Amino acid sequence: xxxxxxxxxxxxxxxxxxxxxxxxxxxxxxxxxxxxxxxxxxxxxxxxxxxxxxxxxxxxxxxxxxxxxxxxxxxxxxxxxxxxxxxxxxxxxxxxxxxxxxxxxxxxxxxxxxxxxxxxxxxxxxxxxxxxxxxxxxxxxxxxxxxxxxxxxxxxxxxxxxxxxxxxxxxxxxxxxxxxxxxxxxxxxxxxxxxxxxxxxxxxxxxxxxxxxxxxxxx
Numbered sequence: 001x002x003x004x005x006x007x008x009x010x011x012x013x014x015x016x017x018x019x020x021x022x023x024x025x026x027x028x029x030x031x032x033x034x035x036x037x038x039x040x041x042x043x044x045x046x047x048x049x050x051x052x053x054x055x056x057x058x059x060x061x062x063x064x065x066x067x068x069x070x071x072x073x074x075x076x077x078x079x080x081x082x083x084x085x086x087x088x089x090x091x092x093x094x095x096x097x098x099x100x101x102x103x104x105x106x107x108x109x110x111x112x113x114x115x116x117x118x119x120x121x122x123x124x125x126x127x128x129x130x131x132x133x134x135x136x137x138x139x140x141x142x143x144x145x146x147x148x149x150x151x152x153x154x155x156x157x158x159x160x161x162x163x164x165x166x167x168x169x170x171x172x173x174x175x176x177x178x179x180x181x182x183x184x185x186x187x188x189x190x191x192x193x194x195x196x197x198x199x200x201x202x203x204x205x206x207x208x209x210x211x212x213x214x215x216x217x218x219x
Contacts, residue, residue, distance in 0.1 A: 052083035070099050074106055086113040104130050108140050115143075135163035138171055145177050154184040165194070172202035179211050192217050 059076040063069060077092035093110035096103055111126030124147060130140040141164040148157040158181040161174050169175065179194035192215055198208035199219055212219050 050083070052079050055079040056083065068099075070096055070103075074103070077106065077109060081109060081113055086117045089113045102133050104134050104137060104140075107133070108137065108143075111140070112143060120147075131160060136167040138164050138168070138174065142174060142177075145174065149177060149180065152184070154181045157181040158185065165197070169197055170201050172198045172200075172205055172208075175201070176205055176207040176211065179208060183211060183214065188215055191215060 056076065056079045059072050059079060062072045063076065066072070073092055074096050077089045077096065080086070080089035080092055090110055090113050093106040093113070096106040097110070100106070107126050107130045111123045111130065114120075114123035114126060124144060127140045127144040130137050131144070134140075141160050145157055145161055148154075148160065158178060161178040161181065165171055165174050165178055175194045175198035179191045179198065182188075182194065183191035191211060195208040195211040195215070195217075196219070198205050199212075202208075209219060
C-alpha cells in the first residue's frame with residue numbers, strides 16, 4: 001500500500017505573487033530614500049541655524065534698516081569671520097573702514113581674515129597699519145610678531161614688540177618673543193632681561209626657559 005509523503009511547512013505556503021514582491025521592494029527603497037532625505041534636510045537646517053548664521057541674518061536685517069550703523073557692520077564682519085566666510089568679513093571691514101579709516105578693530109580683523117585666505121602681504125600690511133595707529137595693540141603685535149619670527153626679521157620684531165611690553169610687562173608670551181629677538185640680534189643682556197620678565201609672570205614658559213639655557217643663565 002503506497003504511503004503518502006507528509007507535507008512540510010514550506011509546501012503549505014504558497015509563493016508570494018510577483019507584483020507583491022516588487023511593490024514591497026519599491027516601498028522599502030522609498031522609505032530608505034525618505035530617511036536619507038530627512039537626514040540631509042535636518043542636517044542642512046542645523047547648519048543654517050548655527051549661532052553665527054543666525055547672527056548674520058539678524059545683523060543683515062539691522063543694516064537693511066540702517067545701512068550707516070557702523071557698529072552693526074563691524075559685528076557683521078565678526079560673524080562672517082567666525083563662520084569662516086573670510087571674503088565676506090573683509091568686505092564688511094572695508095565698509096567700516098570707508099566710514100572710520102582708523103578703526104583698529106576693523107583693521108586688525110581684516111588683517112587676520114586676509115592671512116586666513118593666504119593674502120599674507122596684505123594681511124601683514126593691515127597689522128602694521130594697526131600698530132602705526134596704536135603701537136600698544138597686543139593682538140596685532142602678537143599676530144605680526146609670530147610671522148616676523150618665522151621669517152627671521154629680528155630687528156622689526158623687536159621694534160614691534162617693545163612698545164607693547166613697555167605698556168604691559170605682564171604679557172609673558174611677548175616678553176619671551178622679544179627676548180628671542182634680542183638673542184638673535186646678539187644682545188644677550190636685553191635677551192636675559194625679557195626672558196626673566198616672561199618667567200616672572202609665567203614660571204613654566206618653555207620659550208623663556210630654553211632661551212636662558214642657551215644664554216647659560218640660571219632662571
